[in-house]
Amino acid sequence: MSRDESTSGADSEDLPAHHQAGTEVSTAALETLAQSVIQGDFAQVQRLATSQLVSEPDAANRTILMLVADAPETPIQAEKCVMYLFELVANQKSIIDDSGDTAAHLAARRDHLRLLMLLSFDAKWLQNRRGATPLMEAARTGSWRCAKHLLHLLRQRQFYKPQAGKPSNSVRERLLGLKDVEGRTALDLARINGHSELANYIKREMRLTELAEQGELEKLIRAGDWTRLRQKVTRANCDLPDSSGFTALIRAAQSSNCNDEALWEVLVQLGDPTCAETLSRTCLHWSASSGNSVAASILLAAGASANAREDRSKSTPLMQAALYAPKDTAVQVSQILMDAGSDWSLKDSCSKTALDLIRSDGNPDLVELLQKYKGKKFYEEPLKPPHEDPPFMERWDVGDLIGRGGFGEVYKVLTDKGIQCVAKIIKLPVGQLTADQYAHDRTKIDKAVESERNLCRLQHRNIVRFLHIAQTEPATIFLFMELLEGKTLETFINGAPMPENKIRDFSEQICSALLYMHSRRPPVIHRDINCSNIMVLSEGTRIKLIDFGLSIELKLSVSHNLASTQTPRGTHNFMAPELLGAGEADTSPQYSRESDIWAFGCSVYQMATRQRPFHSASNLLTIAQLIKNNGCPKLPPGCSKELEDFYRSCTTHNRSKRQSALELMRHQFLTGGEITRMRLMTNRLHRAASIS
Numbered sequence: 001m002s003r004d005e006s007t008s009g010a011d012s013e014d015l016p017a018h019h020q021a022g023t024e025v026s027t028a029a030l031e032t033l034a035q036s037v038i039q040g041d042f043a044q045v046q047r048l049a050t051s052q053l054v055s056e057p058d059a060a061n062r063t064i065l066m067l068v069a070d071a072p073e074t075p076i077q078a079e080k081c082v083m084y085l086f087e088l089v090a091n092q093k094s095i096i097d098d099s100g101d102t103a104a105h106l107a108a109r110r111d112h113l114r115l116l117m118l119l120s121f122d123a124k125w126l127q128n129r130r131g132a133t134p135l136m137e138a139a140r141t142g143s144w145r146c147a148k149h150l151l152h153l154l155r156q157r158q159f160y161k162p163q164a165g166k167p168s169n170s171v172r173e174r175l176l177g178l179k180d181v182e183g184r185t186a187l188d189l190a191r192i193n194g195h196s197e198l199a200n201y202i203k204r205e206m207r208l209t210e211l212a213e214q215g216e217l218e219k220l221i222r223a224g225d226w227t228r229l230r231q232k233v234t235r236a237n238c239d240l241p242d243s244s245g246f247t248a249l250i251r252a253a254q255s256s257n258c259n260d261e262a263l264w265e266v267l268v269q270l271g272d273p274t275c276a277e278t279l280s281r282t283c284l285h286w287s288a289s290s291g292n293s294v295a296a297s298i299l300l301a302a303g304a305s306a307n308a309r310e311d312r313s314k315s316t317p318l319m320q321a322a323l324y325a326p327k328d329t330a331v332q333v334s335q336i337l338m339d340a341g342s343d344w345s346l347k348d349s350c351s352k353t354a355l356d357l358i359r360s361d362g363n364p365d366l367v368e369l370l371q372k373y374k375g376k377k378f379y380e381e382p383l384k385p386p387h388e389d390p391p392f393m394e395r396w397d398v399g400d401l402i403g404r405g406g407f408g409e410v411y412k413v414l415t416d417k418g419i420q421c422v423a424k425i426i427k428l429p430v431g432q433l434t435a436d437q438y439a440h441d442r443t444k445i446d447k448a449v450e451s452e453r454n455l456c457r458l459q460h461r462n463i464v465r466f467l468h469i470a471q472t473e474p475a476t477i478f479l480f481m482e483l484l485e486g487k488t489l490e491t492f493i494n495g496a497p498m499p500e501n502k503i504r505d506f507s508e509q510i511c512s513a514l515l516y517m518h519s520r521r522p523p524v525i526h527r528d529i530n531c532s533n534i535m536v537l538s539e540g541t542r543i544k545l546i547d548f549g550l551s552i553e554l555k556l557s558v559s560h561n562l563a564s565t566q567t568p569r570g571t572h573n574f575m576a577p578e579l580l581g582a583g584e585a586d587t588s589p590q591y592s593r594e595s596d597i598w599a600f601g602c603s604v605y606q607m608a609t610r611q612r613p614f615h616s617a618s619n620l621l622t623i624a625q626l627i628k629n630n631g632c633p634k635l636p637p638g639c640s641k642e643l644e645d646f647y648r649s650c651t652t653h654n655r656s657k658r659q660s661a662l663e664l665m666r667h668q669f670l671t672g673g674e675i676t677r678m679r680l681m682t683n684r685l686h687r688a689a690s691i692s
């Protein structure tokens with residue numbers, strides 16, 4: 001397609017263009033560079049990126065941005081990597097690939113918010129060969145995050161001038177009304193493809209007459225009622241703007257007290273972490289102003305840009321922290337922004353950097369933090385990588401045995417970096433295999449290890465920190481983890497009966513970890529949730545998930561060859577009905593988010609009864625039969641109706657009707673109901689007693 005043939009929704013000079021023959025770059029070099037960006041490895045990007053690699057497409061007309069856009073997810077550090085690409089080649093053309101898509105189309109289709117967020121406004125409204133804009137792509141594929149981001153961009157003051165409650169702006173109307181070659185708008189595409197909730201959302205944005213009154217959510221935020229806020233917030237109401245564009249999400253970010261991590265995880269799942277009010281100050285600007293570092297780090301992880309700029313003043317979140325954050329939190333929130341790649345050298349419309357903006361009576365610690373960067377060039381400075389180096393340089397000493405599992409043993413380890421941690425040593429039984437079988441399995445083992453490396457990227461307070469995976473021999477794998485002091489939930493439960501508020505607390509923590517894992521792209525599935533894979537830390541209040549099903553995956557990679565070994569599985573009593581019986585017709589069990597939720601429900605049962613479900617069943621077949629006939633066993637009398645319903649919601653037989661971690665986080669058992677009220681009353685009584 002020539003430049004003249006292309007269509008553009010936005011009034012852009014940068015229309016899509018096929019690249020000219022003779023400028024091809026090496027596909028391999030481009031892919032290696034793209035991988036470094038996708039992994040957020042800034043040092044590697046600096047080494048590899050050249051202006052030719054950044055400006056020219058490969059033989060399939062794919063540019064570096066397209067390759068990155070097509071990845072499902074990137075870490076926070078990818079922002080500085082992408083900004084560096086923009087720095088190398090200022091005016092990157094919106095080249096189209098062989099299918100006629102720009103990077104924005106690919107990102108919208110993949111729901112890759114971080115990349116889409118960083119592209120220019122014009123690049124976000126171009127039409128591809130089929131006449132589709134990125135919004136249409138997001139509507140067609142049900143990509144909520146990107147759809148919301150694109151729709152919310154049109155709430156900026158330049159597009160959105162509400163007159164008697166009605167927004168009026170011809171550019172806005174034109175962009176939302178664009179049609180593809182078959183005459184379908186984004187709204188039509190959402191409808192046709194069965195995304196009716198998204199279609200309603202688009203329709204509402206087209207009218208945007210339904211401004212939020214100082215409604216229920218704002219009242220809850222003002223009252224600091226985070227539990228009820230979590231219960232009441234929905235995908236439809238959390239980004240509803242008032243006449244100045246303030247949404248519940250922005251109001252929550254404005255509040256320094258709104259620092260409940262579990263709540264923020266829910267908020268960023270439902271809402272748009274890039275949303276801005278009409279003056280283009282984003283949620284992140286506001287969390288920086290209020291010094292709310294919990295909100296800032298969760299917003300950044302979800303796709304907010306550390307370098308988003310306010311339209312007129314050009315203020316960044318770091319400048320907002322420098323200007324307004326309270327003294328006791330300013331350094332922390334600024335450090336979070338800097339670690340996420342916030343450019344300290346950016347200047348506002350009055351040519352002032354964040355450091356210049358600190359008032360003379362301002363925070364000396366913040367001055368000290370920013371002074372360190374004074375005169376330093378942003379792109380010449382390293383960025384903390386998303387995952388740490390291995391905990392050792394060359395060797396480690398294996399200490400005491402802590403536990404033993406099916407294929408693995410867990411030891412305390414002291415490394416030559418002086419780090420005390422834990423190594424789970426998994427030795428796969430490949431001794432009995434023929435040479436052919438061994439060669440076949442070796443490839444599968446290597447693949448399984450490779451695919452599990454992303455465990456080391458997980459960072460959540462209720463998940464053990466995985467430090468490194470080393471394959472010392474083809475069938476010997478060392479999984480390094482932080483050392484946890486405590487006992488398994490299984491042992492904890494055996495020690496004493498658990499009151500319902502304890503079950504609630506632990507369930508909330510497990511559910512929060514599941515929400516975090518399940519909403520990663522691609523989702524991380526635990527595959528072996530049960531009470532012996534949940535550690536209760538020594539103080540008895542915090543739990544962490546351990547032993548992700550790496551060993552299950554590894555066992556699966558060798559088991560088909562081992563006639564004597566039964567197909568390896570997670571703990572049978574916790575296996576979802578759809579997994580029982582899988583493997584019979586030479587198929588591997590398909591672990592899924594839903595099978596994790598079932599297993600979580602079984603852990604809830606064990607917390608409530610101190611017994612595993614189906615504890616008297618002697619084999620898998622009996623368990624499958626029992627589930628088929630009666631479903632999961634009932635909870636004993638005396639449990640609250642909220643707990644019963646919560647447990648039932650996790651153990652719904654039909655996998656597609658089972659609740660997700662997000663829905664469970666908003667369930668009455670975790671957010672309201674009898675026990676929570678009792679807990680709140682007890683807390684109040686305790687507080688009253690301590691005051692008197």
Ligand SMILES: Nc1ncnc2c1ncn2[C@@H]1O[C@H](COP(=O)(O)OP(=O)(O)OP(=O)(O)O)[C@@H](O)[C@H]1O
Nearest residue numbers: 403404405406407408410422481482483484547551
């Ligand atoms: N990071 C850790 N810190 C402290 N103790 C740990 C840690 N990880 C595991 N353990 C201990 O080691 C025991 C066995 O570990 P793990 O849960 O990995 O094995 P398993 O589930 O029994 O085995 P497998 O999954 O290989 O069948 C645990 O029950 C726990 O007590």
